[in-house]
Amino acid sequence: MLDKTFDAAAVETRVSAVWDEAEAFKAGAGAKPGAAPYSIVIPPPNVTGSLHIGHALNNTLQDVLVRFERMRGRDVLWQPGMDHAGIATQMVVERQLMERQEPGRREIGREKFLEKVWAWKDESGGLIINQLKRLGCSCDWSRERFTMDEGLSKAVTKVFVELYREKLIYRDKRLVNWDPTLQTAVSDLEVENIEMQGHLWHFKYPIEGEEGRSIVVATTRPETMLGDTGIAVHPEDERYKDLIGKYAILPLVGRRLRIVGDEHADPETGSGAVKITPAHDFNDFEVGKRQDLPMVNLFDTEANVVLEGNAEFLDGVAESDDLKATIATINGLDRFTARKRVVAMMEEKGLLEKVEEKPVMVPHDEKSKTTVIEPYLTDQWYADAKTLAQPAIASVREGRTTFIPKNWEKTYFEWMENIRPWCISRQLWWGHQIPAWYGPDGKVFVAYSEDEARAEAATHYGEATDLTRDEDVLDTWFSSALWPFSTLGWPDETPELERYYPTTALVTGFDIIFFWVARMMMTGLHFMGKEPFSDVYIHALVRDEKGAKMSKTKGNVIDPIVLIDEYGADALRFTLAAMAAQGRDIKLATARVEGYRNFATKLWNAARFAEHYECKRVGGFDPATAKETLNRWIATETTRAATAVTGAIEAYRFNDAAAALYRFTWNLYCDWYLEFSKPVLNGEDGPAKTETRATVAWVLDRIISLLHPFMPFLTEELWAREGDEGRTALMLNAWPDLGFEDSDAADEINWLIETISAVRSVRSEMNVPAGAMIELAVSGAAFTTAARLQSHNVLIRRLARAESLTLAHAPRAGALQIVVGEATFSMPLEGVIDIDAERARLLREIDKIAKDVGKIEAKLANEKFMAKAPEEVIEEQRERLAEAAALKAKTEAALARLEPAA
Numbered sequence: 001m002l003d004k005t006f007d008a009a010a011v012e013t014r015v016s017a018v019w020d021e022a023e024a025f026k027a028g029a030g031a032k033p034g035a036a037p038y039s040i041v042i043p044p045p046n047v048t049g050s051l052h053i054g055h056a057l058n059n060t061l062q063d064v065l066v067r068f069e070r071m072r073g074r075d076v077l078w079q080p081g082m083d084h085a086g087i088a089t090q091m092v093v094e095r096q097l098m099e100r101q102e103p104g105r106r107e108i109g110r111e112k113f114l115e116k117v118w119a120w121k122d123e124s125g126g127l128i129i130n131q132l133k134r135l136g137c138s139c140d141w142s143r144e145r146f147t148m149d150e151g152l153s154k155a156v157t158k159v160f161v162e163l164y165r166e167k168l169i170y171r172d173k174r175l176v177n178w179d180p181t182l183q184t185a186v187s188d189l190e191v192e193n194i195e196m197q198g199h200l201w202h203f204k205y206p207i208e209g210e211e212g213r214s215i216v217v218a219t220t221r222p223e224t225m226l227g228d229t230g231i232a233v234h235p236e237d238e239r240y241k242d243l244i245g246k247y248a249i250l251p252l253v254g255r256r257l258r259i260v261g262d263e264h265a266d267p268e269t270g271s272g273a274v275k276i277t278p279a280h281d282f283n284d285f286e287v288g289k290r291q292d293l294p295m296v297n298l299f300d301t302e303a304n305v306v307l308e309g310n311a312e313f314l315d316g317v318a319e320s321d322d323l324k325a326t327i328a329t330i331n332g333l334d335r336f337t338a339r340k341r342v343v344a345m346m347e348e349k350g351l352l353e354k355v356e357e358k359p360v361m362v363p364h365d366e367k368s369k370t371t372v373i374e375p376y377l378t379d380q381w382y383a384d385a386k387t388l389a390q391p392a393i394a395s396v397r398e399g400r401t402t403f404i405p406k407n408w409e410k411t412y413f414e415w416m417e418n419i420r421p422w423c424i425s426r427q428l429w430w431g432h433q434i435p436a437w438y439g440p441d442g443k444v445f446v447a448y449s450e451d452e453a454r455a456e457a458a459t460h461y462g463e464a465t466d467l468t469r470d471e472d473v474l475d476t477w478f479s480s481a482l483w484p485f486s487t488l489g490w491p492d493e494t495p496e497l498e499r500y501y502p503t504t505a506l507v508t509g510f511d512i513i514f515f516w517v518a519r520m521m522m523t524g525l526h527f528m529g530k531e532p533f534s535d536v537y538i539h540a541l542v543r544d545e546k547g548a549k550m551s552k553t554k555g556n557v558i559d560p561i562v563l564i565d566e567y568g569a570d571a572l573r574f575t576l577a578a579m580a581a582q583g584r585d586i587k588l589a590t591a592r593v594e595g596y597r598n599f600a601t602k603l604w605n606a607a608r609f610a611e612h613y614e615c616k617r618v619g620g621f622d623p624a625t626a627k628e629t630l631n632r633w634i635a636t637e638t639t640r641a642a643t644a645v646t647g648a649i650e651a652y653r654f655n656d657a658a659a660a661l662y663r664f665t666w667n668l669y670c671d672w673y674l675e676f677s678k679p680v681l682n683g684e685d686g687p688a689k690t691e692t693r694a695t696v697a698w699v700l701d702r703i704i705s706l707l708h709p710f711m712p713f714l715t716e717e718l719w720a721r722e723g724d725e726g727r728t729a730l731m732l733n734a735w736p737d738l739g740f741e742d743s744d745a746a747d748e749i750n751w752l753i754e755t756i757s758a759v760r761s762v763r764s765e766m767n768v769p770a771g772a773m774i775e776l777a778v779s780g781a782a783f784t785t786a787a788r789l790q791s792h793n794v795l796i797r798r799l800a801r802a803e804s805l806t807l808a809h810a811p812r813a814g815a816l817q818i819v820v821g822e823a824t825f826s827m828p829l830e831g832v833i834d835i836d837a838e839r840a841r842l843l844r845e846i847d848k849i850a851k852d853v854g855k856i857e858a859k860l861a862n863e864k865f866m867a868k869a870p871e872e873v874i875e876e877q878r879e880r881l882a883e884a885a886a887l888k889a890k891t892e893a894a895l896a897r898l899e900p901a902a
Contacts, residue, residue, distance in 0.1 A: 001611065002604070002607055002608045002611055002721055004608075005601070005604075006600055006601050006604035006714065008567070008568025008569070008570065008571070008597075008713070008714075009565075009568070011568075011713050011714065011717045012134070012136075012568065012569055012713045014717065015712070015713045015716045015717055016133070016713075018716065018720065018729060019138070019716075019729065019731065022729050022732070024138070024729050024731050024732055025078075025138045025139060025140050025141060025142075026140050026142060027075070027076070027077035027140045027143065027496070027500070028075045028076070028077070029070070029076070029732060030070055030071075030073070030076075030728075030731070030733075031070075031073060031074060031075040031076070032073035032074075035073050035074050035075045036074055036075065037074065037075045037076075037077070037499055037500050037504075038066070038069040038070075038074040038075065038076045038077075038504050039076070039077040039078070039079065039500035039501075039503040039504055040062055040065065040066060040077075040078050040079070040503060040504060040505055040506065040507065041079045041081075041483050041484050041487060041503055041506070042059070042062065042078065042079060042080045042081065042137075042139060043058060043506075043507075043508050043512070043516070044081045044082050044083040044145075044147065044480060044483060045082055045083065045128045045132075046082070046083050046085035046088055046089075046128075047082045047083065047084055047085050047089060047121055047125040047126055047146070048085050048088045048089050048092050048125065049085070049127075049128045050127050050128055050131060050561075051128050051131035051132065051135070051560050051561060052557070052559075052560065053542045053550065053557075053558050053559075053560050053588065054509060054541070054542055055128070055132075055560070056135060056542075056560035056572060056573075056576060057539055057542050057576045057580065057586070058507060058508065058509065058539060059132055059135060059137050060135065060572075060573045060576045060577060061507050061537070061539060061576075061577065061580060061654055062078065062137070062507045063078075063135075063136060063137050063138055063573075063709065063712070064577060064649065064654060064657075064709040064710060065505060065507070065649070065709075066078045066138060067138055067708060067709035067712060067731055068649050068709045068735065070138075070731060070732070071705070071708065071709075071731065071732075071733060071734060071735035072734075072735045073734065073735075075499070077140055077143075077496070077499075077500050078137075078138060078139045078140060079139070079140065079143060079145070079487050079488070079500075079503075080129070080132075080137075080139035080140065080141060080143065080144045080145070081144055081145035081146060081147070081483070081487055082125070082126055082128070082129065082144075082145075082146050082147070083147050083476060083479075083480055084146065084147045084148040084430065084431065084476065084479070085476060086426060086428050086430050086431040086473060086475075086476040087182060087184070087186070087367070087426070087428065087476070088367065089117060089120075089121070089125075089430050090105075090117070090182075090428050090429065090430040091182070092120065093105075093113070093116055093117050093120050093430070096116075096120065097116065105429065110429050110471075113429055113430075114429060114430065117430050129141075129144070131560075131561060134561070134564055134569060135560070135564070135569050135572075135573065136569050136570075136573065136712045136713060138712070138731065143487075143496075145486075145487045147476070147479040147480060147483075148431075148432070148479075151486070151489065151492075152479060152482070152486045152487070153432060154491065155479075155482050155485075155486035155490055155491055156432045156474065156478065156479050156482065156486075157432075157435050157448055158448070158491045159478075159482060159523065159527065160434065160435055160446070160474070160478075161435060161446055161447065161448055162527075163383060163526075164436075164446040165446070167384075168383060168384045168387060168388060169381060169382070169383050169424070169446075170381070170382055170384070171379060171380070171381050171436075171444065172379070172380065172382055172421070173377060173378065173379050173380075174285070174377070174378075174380065174382070174421070174423070175278075175279070175280075175281075175282055175285040175375050175376065175377055176375070176376055176377075176378060176380055176423050177190075177191050177363065177373045177374075177375065177376075178301075178303075178373065178374045178375070178376030178378070179365050179371055179373060180299075180301065180302050180303035180371065180372075180374055181365070181368075181371045182365075182371075182427075182428075183301045183302065183427055184426045184427035184428055185376075185378065185380055185423055185425065185426060185427065186365065186373065186426075187423065187477070187515070188420070189514050189515050190365070190366045190367070191363045191364070191365070191366060191373050192363070192364050192365075192366040192369060193361040193362065193363055193364070194361070194362055194363075194364050194369065195359050195360070195361055195362075196359070196360055196361075196362045197357065197359060197360075198220055198357075198358060198359065198360030198362070199220065199355050199356065199357055199360075200218050200219070200220055200270075200355070200356040200358050200360075201218065201219055201220075201222050201343060201346075201352065201355050202216055202217070202218045202270075202271070202352070202353040202354045202355070202356075203216065203217055203218070203219070203222075203225065203251070203275075203346055203351055203352060203353065204216055204251075204351045204352075204353055205217060205231065205248040205249065205250065205251060205257065205275075205351075206248065206249045206251070207243065207246065207247075207248055207249075208246065208247040208248060208249055208256060209246075214248075214351075215231060215240070215243065215248055215259070215271075215273050216271040216273060216353055217231060217270075217271065217273050217274060217275040218270045218271065219275060220360050221280070221339065222339050222342040222343050222346070223298070223305065223335050223336075223338040223339040223342055224277045224280040224281070224298065225250070225251075225252075225275060225277070225342060226250075226252065226253055226296075226298055226305070226307070226313070226326070226330070226342070227277045227278075227279050227280050227296040227297070227298045227313070228250050228255070228257055228275045228276060228277050228296075229255070229257060229258075229276060229277070229278060229288065229293045229294045229295065229296055230257050230258045230259070230260055230275075230276040230278075230287070230288070230291060230293040231248055231257050231258075231259045231260070231273055231274065231275055231276060232259075232260050232261075232262040232264055232265040232273070232274045232276050232287055232291070233259060233260075233261060233262075233265050233272060233273050233274075234261070234262075234263060234265045234266065234267045234272065235261035235262070235263065236267075237265070237267045237272050239267075239272060240259070240272065240273060243259045244259055244260065244261040245258075245259065245260075246258075246259050247259065251322075251346060251349060251351050252322055252323075252325075252326045252342070252345055252346070252349075253313075253317060253322070253323055253326060254317050254318055254320050254322060254323055255316065255317050256316070257275075257276075258291070258293065260276075260287075260291045260293075262287050262290065262291060264283060264286075264287050276288060276291075276293060277296075278293055278294070278295040278296075278377075279295040279296050279297040279298070279312075279375075279376075279377040280297075280298065280299075280374075280375050280376075280377075281375055282375055285375075285377075294312070294315065294316075295312070295377055296310075296312045296313050296315075297310075297312055297376070297377045297378075298310070298313065299335065299374065299376065301376075301427075302334075303334060303335045303374050304332060304333065304334050304335070305330050305331060305332065305333050305334075305335065305338045306331065306332075307326065307327045307330060307331040308327055308331045308332075325345075326345070329341055329345065330342065335374065380423050380424075380425045380472075381423070381424050381425035381434060381436075381472070381474075382421040382422060382423055382424065383421065383422040383424050383478075384421065385419045385420065385421060385422040385522070386419055386420075386421070388522040388523075388526060389416045389417075389419050389518070389522060391522075391525045391526070392416060392518060392521035392522050392525055393413065393416050393417065395521060395525065395531045396409055396412060396413070396521075397413075400534070401521065401531045401533065401534060401535075401536060402534065402535055402536070403536045403538060404535060404536065404537045404538065404582065404652050405538065405582045405583045407583065408510060408513065408536075408538045411510070411513055412513055412517070412518065415513070415514050415518065416518055419518075422475075422519075423475070424474055424475045424478050425470075425472040425473070425474065425475070426472060426473050426474065426475055426476075427471075427472055428472075428473050429471075429473065430473065431473030431476065432473055432474045432478070432479060433469065433470070433471070433472070433473050434470040434472050434473065434474060435447060435448065435449075435453075436453075436469070436470040437450065437453040437454075437457070437467035437468065437469050437470070438467060438468050438469075438470065439457055439460070439461065439465055439467060440465065440466070443457075443460065444470075445457050445460075445467065450467070450469070453467055454467060477515050477516060477519060478519075480515075480516055480519070480520075481516070481519035481520050481522065481523045482520075482523055482527075483520060484501060484502070484503050484520055484524055484532035484533065485497060485501050485524060485527065485528050485532065488500055488501055490527070490528070501528060501530070501532070502524070502528070502530045502531055502532055502533060502534065503532060503533045504533065504534060504535065505533055505534070505535040505536075505537060506520075506532075506533040506535070506536045506537070507537045507539065508536070508537075508538065508539070509538065509539060509541070510538050510540075510541075513538070517536055520532045520533075535652070537652045539580060540580065540582075540583065540584055540585045540586055541585045541586070542558075542576070542585070542586045542588050543585050543586065543587050543588065543872070544556040544558070544587070544588065544589075545587050545588060545589035545590075545591075546587070546872050546873070546876055547585070547587050547871070547872030547873075547875050547876060548870065548872045558588060558590070560572060563590070563593050566593075567593045567594060567596075567597040568597060568600065568713070568714075569713060570596075570597075570600050570710075570711035570712070570713050570714045571593050571594075571596045571597035571599075571600055572593055572596075573710055573711060573712075574596040574599065574600075574658060574710050574711055575588070575592050575593045575595075575596045576588075577654045577655065577657070577658045577710050578592075578596065578654075578655055578658035578659065578662065579592070579655060580654040580655050581653075581655045582652065582653065599662060599665070599666060600711060600714050602665070602666055602670055603665060603670075603703070603704075603707070603714065603718070604714070604718070605670075606665075606669065606670050606674060606700065607700060607718050607721075607722060609674055610696050610697055610700055610722070611722070613681045613693065613696070614693060615681075615692075615693040615694070615696035615697045615700070616693065616694075616697055617694075617697045617698070617701060617722070618694040618697065618698070621694045621695075621697075621698050623635030623638075623695065623698060623740045624740055626691055626695060627687070627688075627691065628680075628688055628691055628692060628695075629745045629748055629749065630673070630676050630677065630680075630692070630745075630749060631691055631692060631695040632742040632745035632746075633673075633742070633745040633746050633748065633749035633750070634668070634669065634673045634695060634699055634749075635698075635699070635740050635742070636740060636741050636742050636743070636745060636746040637664060637668050638664070638699050638702050638703075638736075638738060638740075639738040639739060639740050639741055640746075641660055641661070641664035641668075641706065642702065642706055642736045642737075642738045643738075644656070644657070644660040645657045645660050645661055645706050646735075648660065649709070657710075658710060661703075661706055661707055661710065664703070665703050665707065668753075669699060669700075669703060672749075672753055673696075673699070674696070675799070676749075676752075676795065677692050677696060679794075679795075680692045681693070681696075697722075700718075700722070701719075701722075702736045702738070704718050704719050704722075704730065705719075705730065705733065705734075705735065705736050706736060708730055708731060712731065715730055716729065716730045716731065719733070748788055751785075751788060751820070751821065752788065752792050752795065752796070754820055754821075755796060755800075755820050755825070756795075756796060756799045756800050758818050758820050758825070759776065759796075759800040759802070759818060759825065759827070760799075760800060762816060762818055762827065762897065763800075763801070765890075765893075765897070766816070766829060766833060766897070766898075767833060767841075768829065768832060768833055769832075769833075770801070771801075772801070772832050773801055773802065773803035774800075774801065774802055774803060774827055774828075774829070774832060775802065775803055775804050775806075775827070775828055776796075776797075776800065776802045776804065776805045776806070776825055776826070776827060777805075777806050777807070777808040777811075777812055777815070777825070777826045778805070778806070778807055778808065778823050778824070778825055778826075779807070779808045779809060779810050779811050779823070779824050779826065780822055780823050780824050781807060781822070781823040782822055782823070785821060785822065785823050786807060789805065789807070793805055808826065811824050811826045812826040812828055814828065814830060815827055815828040815829070816828075816829055816897045816898070817897070835898060839895065839898050842895040842898070843895065845891050846888060846891050846892060846895065849884055849887055849888040849891065850888065852880075852884050853881065853884045853885060853888065856877055856880055856881045856884065857881065859877055860874070860877055860878065860881065
């Protein structure tokens with residue numbers, strides 16, 4: 001017997017054990033002979049991470065796909081694994097050393113520090129894997145990979161060496177985003193620009209040889225002016241045409257600054273003249289290269305100003321009292337203290353023309369949001385992303401890889417077609433150390449091993465020579481870019497690589513199209529000769545119930561594990577899938593999860609209903625043999641539901657699939673079919689009862705199967721409890737492939753449902769007491785409708801709470817009228833409700849709604865409100881307006897129904 005209530009926690013534990021024992025998640029489990037492969041690689045979560053709601057959505061959708069395809073008999077592999085998360089992991093372990101008051105990484109050295117990291121990983125890393133298992137993710141956990149494991153490290157080395165030898169990886173001195181706290185380069189994509197209140201300082205630079213003439217430049221970072229090497233003006237700017245080719249003198253330093261004509265300078269912005277600091281600004285770096293200007297790096301790795309002994313700073317600058325004073329005052333200061341000193345010194349010299357307060361976009365480390373990122377000139381390793389991107393662009397343009405929704409292709413193209421060199425080196429210890437060794441003269445040897453590098457060096461130098469290995473590691477995304485093929489064993493020629501590459505689909509968020517998707521496309525095409533996946537499904541963002549982005553500072557973060565503990569994994573999964581409409585962010589409210597837990601309970605109770613009425617599975621039951629119209633109707637609707645769910649999952653319309661399942665299960669099966677079947681099940685034994693029992697069980701089995709990808713725990717439990725001893729696990733059972741259709745039976749029962757629903761709706765609108773029995777008269781009924789009324793008279797009267805149901809030649813005078821098809825149902829309410837009072841109530845309600853609508857419309861028409869209100873607040877107001885307008889229309893329709901009684 002099924003328990004009285006559905007206990008999600010107990011069921012999840014029980015079912016997980018069943019799956020483990022059956023090895024149901026293994027690649028190829030349940031596959032039909034000769035089945036086509038279906039493979040997905042999991043976006044590898046960080047080893048430092050824990051499950052957040054975005055992970056829950058991403059992995060729920062992947063699990064829906066793999067369970068669906070597994071049940072369809074495909075040879076399925078869902079490849080799991082974790083990312084070593086270079087920066088995050090190193091920070092965690094360094095913090096741990098500090099908290100334990102142990103020596104820091106620089107004191108203990110690289111080798112000992114890495115031992116500490118691996119020990120942390122073994123003890124504390126990978127919490128998220130167990131959390132994904134709690135969510136019900138059916139990955140082949142026996143194949144779990146880690147981006148730092150031996151096989152993936154081998155793949156990373158091969159890719160680096162081969163790209164280097166093809167001149168697609170190179171070393172260059174360029175400007176990078178530098179994190180002074182971590183003392184490493186970070187990706188452009190890991191920088192978040194945060195608007196802060198700042199200043200724009202306008203400085204006067206004297207023109208060489210023209211006494212009293214100066215050129216005004218503006219800057220938000222005065223400390224960098226010490227590294228100015230030029231001034232740019234627009235070539236067509238009449239104010240400055242005569243100055244192009246001349247020199248200005250850099251105050252405080254004395255460096256001659258060449259004035260160049262460059263379209264980077266906008267005549268409409270500021271003074272029209274721009275100071276050029278190539279070593280400390282990305283735009284200036286490009287101008288500096290175009291105009292052949294020197295590059296002067298002012299900072300050390302901690303963003304402290306280094307002037308004394310700085311050859312670049314001092315090159316070409318004559319000694320002067322100003323220069324000595326500047327060095328004495330500013331050398332060694334951190335950048336923000338130096339900013340204040342520079343401004344003060346310029347003001348003292350009368351060279352500060354004005355200061356404007358203005359909001360400034362300041363680059364911050366995306367993770368901490370506290371460290372200000374500094375453009376920094378340094379030697380780094382780069383990949384020639386522009387060359388690698390060309391085949392990847394063509395793959396999407398020519399349709400070999402498709403983005404879903406398609407609008408994300410535009411985002412992909414915009415980035416790929418304007419892609420810059422990819423800085424792939426990081427100044428960390430945790431990660432894949434770059435396989436490059438340097439000779440005593442700086443000559444680099446890139447090789448698969450140190451022995452190979454030494455052999456190359458011996459050939460180059462003519463004798464054995466000591467080499468020093470590059471201390472940097474590769475960007476974490478470098479190893480992740482190889483994920484679809486490295487996890488399958490590449491560079492070895494493994495059976496898995498042959499079988500499952502290219503993968504079928506990728507499910508990911510829009511925020512890593514650049515980080516990950518594009519780079520997997522580049523490496524997959526370059527090294528495997530094939531696109532790594534055919535479909536890229538980009539899911540939306542999960543926001544809070546008001547539409548605001550979740551953040552710890554706002555305190556609106558929703559923990560999926562808390563939701564699983566409270567409502568069960570199935571309820572959370574179904575909620576996320578049901579709300580995953582393409583191109584629309586999810587507004588997640590706990591009440592929605594609670595609502596879908598009630599849906600799980602509804603199905604559980606339906607199974608208990610079947611058990612109570614002894615509705616057991618009949619082997620070989622064919623709904624085509626059913627005689628009862630009711631049973632042929634529900635079999636038809638089961639086919640229609642299966643078709644809708646299958647088509648929606650294939651098209652990545654997860655919300656449509658969930659909606660079809662919800663409507664069919666709750667509405668058609670539980671609310672209508674089981675209700676309609678009660679008279680038969682409570683009646684005499686006979687063919688109708690036997691057939692209905694078999695049909696109840698047959699449809700329940702199909703519901704359980706169709707729901708399985710969305711609610712795996714509940715459905716697997718019901719499958720086992722309702723089934724035969726030793727039956728195959730549901731997740732390895734066949735997906736319902738149904739073809740039964742009886743449109744006549746479907747039309748008849750759907751008409752019956754529409755009729756009862758229409759009467760119930762009007763009763764509710766008119767505040768008819770639930771226990772009140774009403775009279776129903778039907779006029780204008782065609783022959784088919786009249787026959788249906790006769791056949792279902794008892795059911796209609798019982799479920800619509802009607803005392804009588806009769807045919808009439810015309811609608812009754814003064815009665816409410818309800819049109820269903822060609823027939824008109826008359827419902828006299830005189831004496832049942834106070835019609836005048838009801839009319840007055842509806843008028844008051846309409847007036848109240850109209851006032852609410854007016855207030856919302858006024859707010860949305862207010863320019864100040866629209867300019868200042870957060871987007872989620874505006875969207876909330878729009879939703880309230882739509883809801884109020886719909887309620888007003890419904891209430892006005894109810895009032896109109898009372899007009900015949902006037």
